[in-house]
Amino acid sequence: MNARTYAATVRRVLAQLLGDRRTVALILVVPALLVILLSFVYRDYPHGEQLFERIAVIMIAVLPMAVMFLVTSVTMLRERASGTLERLWTTSLHRADLLTGYATAFTLVSVGQSLLLVAVCAWGLGVSIAGSWGWILLTALLDAFVGVALGLLVSAFSRTEFQAVQFMPVVIGVQMFLCGLLVARDEMPRGLEVTSRLLPMSWAVNAVTEIRSTAETTAGLVCDFGMLAVIGLVALAVAPITMPRRTR
Template sequence: MNPMRTLATTGRVLTQIRNDPRTIALLLIVPSLLIGLVAWIFDETEVFSDIGPAMLALFPFIVMFLVTSIATLRERRSGTLERLLSMPLGRGDFILGYTLAFGLLAVIQTAVAVGYATLVCGLEIEGSVGLLFVVAIADALLGTALGLLASAFARTEFQVVQFMPVFVFPQILLGGIFLPRDQLPDALEVIGDWLPLSHAIDALDAVSTGNEDDAYIWLRVLFIACWIVGAVIVGSLTLRRRTP
C-alpha cells in the first residue's frame, strides 16, 4: 500500500460526499433524529436513561453500514473501481482510503449524536464523556468496516440490504438491547459475547452508569478494533474489480 494513493482515495471520496447533500444528511442528521425520537417516545419515563447508550451504538452503526456498503458497491458497478485498479492503486489502498474517509465522517457523526443525546435529549453520563466519544467512534467505525466487507460480496444494492440479516440483525438481537445477555440461552449468550456490537453496547452502558473502570471499557474498545481491522483486511482480499 502507498500512503499517497490511500490519501488520494480518501480525498476523492470526501469530495464526492460533499457534493451529495442527501448522503450528508443521512450520515450526520438521521442518527440524532432517531435517538431524539426514542427519547421523545419515553419522555415521561426513565427508560431512555437505560436504553440511550444502546441507541448511541445502534443507529450510527446501521447508518454507517448502509452508506459505506452501497457507496463502495456503486464504485464497482459503475466500473470506477476497475479503472482505478488498472492504475497503480491497489485494493488495500482503495479499502483503506474508503475506511479513512468514512472514518472521518464517523467522527463528525459521533460528535453530533453524542452532543445531541447528552445536551438535548438529557442522557446523563456518570463516566467520562470523552471516553463515551471514543467508544461511539469505534462503534461507527465498526459499521464502516462491516459495510466495506459486505460490499465485497454483494452484486447489487438490494443484496447489500439482504446482507443486513447476516451482519446487523443478529448483533441487535443478541447484543443485550432487548434482554441482558446473561439471561439468554447459553448458546446464544456465547454467540452474543463474540459479536462486536455487544461490546460497544456494554462499553457505552459502562460509561453511562459509571459502574465499571476504564480498563473494562478499553478492553471492549480493543475487541471492537480487532473486528474493524479483520473486516478491512478480509474486505481488501475479497474485493472484486467489477461486479459481473
C-alpha cells in the same frame, strides 16, 4: 500501501460524500433525529425517563455501526456498478489503498455523526451518565469504524446495491437482537449468550453501559475498546482479499 494513492482515495471519497447532501444527512442527522424521536416515545411512559436514558446511551452503540454499514456497502457497490472501480484497477491503485482510503474517509465523516449524537444526548435531551462523555464519543467512533469495515467486507459479496441492503438484517439485525438492547445478555439462553460475545455490537453496548454506570476506567472497558478495534481491523484486512477486480 502507497501513501500517495491512499491520500488521493481519501480526498476523492470525501469529496463525493460531502457533495451528496442526502448521504451527509443520513450519516450526520438521522441518528440524532432517531434518538430525539425515541425521547418522545418514552415521554409519557411509566418510568419513561429512566428507560429512555438507558436506551439512548445504548443507541450510541447501535446507530453509528448500522448507518455506516449501510452507507459504506451501498456506496462501494455503486462504485463497482458504475465501472469506477474497474477503471481504477487499471492504474497503480492497490486493493489495500482503495479500501483503507474508503475506511479513513467514512470514519472521518463519522466523527461529525458521533459528535452530534453525543451532543444531542448530553445537552439536548439531558441524558446523564456516571462516566465521561469523551469515552462515549470514543465508543461511537470505534463503532462507526467497525460498521465501515463490515460494510466494505460485505460489499465484496454483493452484485447489486439491493443485495448489499439485504445483508443489513443478517449483519446488523442479528447484532441488535443479541447485543443486550432487548434482553440482558446474561439472561439469554446459553447458546445465544456465547454467540453474542463474538459480535462487535455487544462489545460496544458493554462499553457504553459500563460508562453510564461508573466513572472508573476499568479493565473491562479497555477490553471492550480493544475488541472493537481488533474486529474492525480484521474485517478491514480481510476485505481486500475478497474484493473482486471485475464487476460480475
